[in-house]
Amino acid sequence: MAQQNGALMLLKIKVGSPLAFQKVGGLRDVTITQGSETVQANHVDTTNRVRTLLEGIDIKSTTITASGVFVDDAQDTHLQTAFEASTFSDFELTVPDFKTYSGKFQITNYEFTGNFQDVVTFNITLESAGAVTVAGV
Numbered sequence: 001m002a003q004q005n006g007a008l009m010l011l012k013i014k015v016g017s018p019l020a021f022q023k024v025g026g027l028r029d030v031t032i033t034q035g036s037e038t039v040q041a042n043h044v045d046t047t048n049r050v051r052t053l054l055e056g057i058d059i060k061s062t063t064i065t066a067s068g069v070f071v072d073d074a075q076d077t078h079l080q081t082a083f084e085a086s087t088f089s090d091f092e093l094t095v096p097d098f099k100t101y102s103g104k105f106q107i108t109n110y111e112f113t114g115n116f117q118d119v120v121t122f123n124i125t126l127e128s129a130g131a132v133t134v135a136g137v
Helices: 073-085
Strands: 010-015 020-023 027-040 053-069 088-095 099-113 121-128 133-136
Touching: 010 027, 010 073, 020 073, 027 088, 053 099, 073 099, 073 121
Parallel strands: none
Antiparallel strands: 010 020, 010 088, 027 053, 053 121, 088 099, 099 121, 099 133
């Protein structure tokens, strides 16, 4: 992957009627983390009590964290509604000239921060709620 301008990373949520992706504006920082949780196969008779893992069987997860400044009330309304309902929403994260990650996510953290000499900012954490599609752009 060649160097990319981080300011061009784009996070979208699918909202409205008919459903369409809308940009989560005002982003300053975005991080995507892909995880893999192993599955152990140990039992009381495991030789030397050494951990044994099952190959090719794991639990995949994707976490997106983002922070930014508010750009309009509609954005907050969409995010707050999804958070309060604990529903799964369609999100899409684009890393410019590299990949797009899309799937259903649940908002597990939504917070606001206000500093004395700065604008109010938000922080959000999304946890995958199923398979995440990764596609080249």
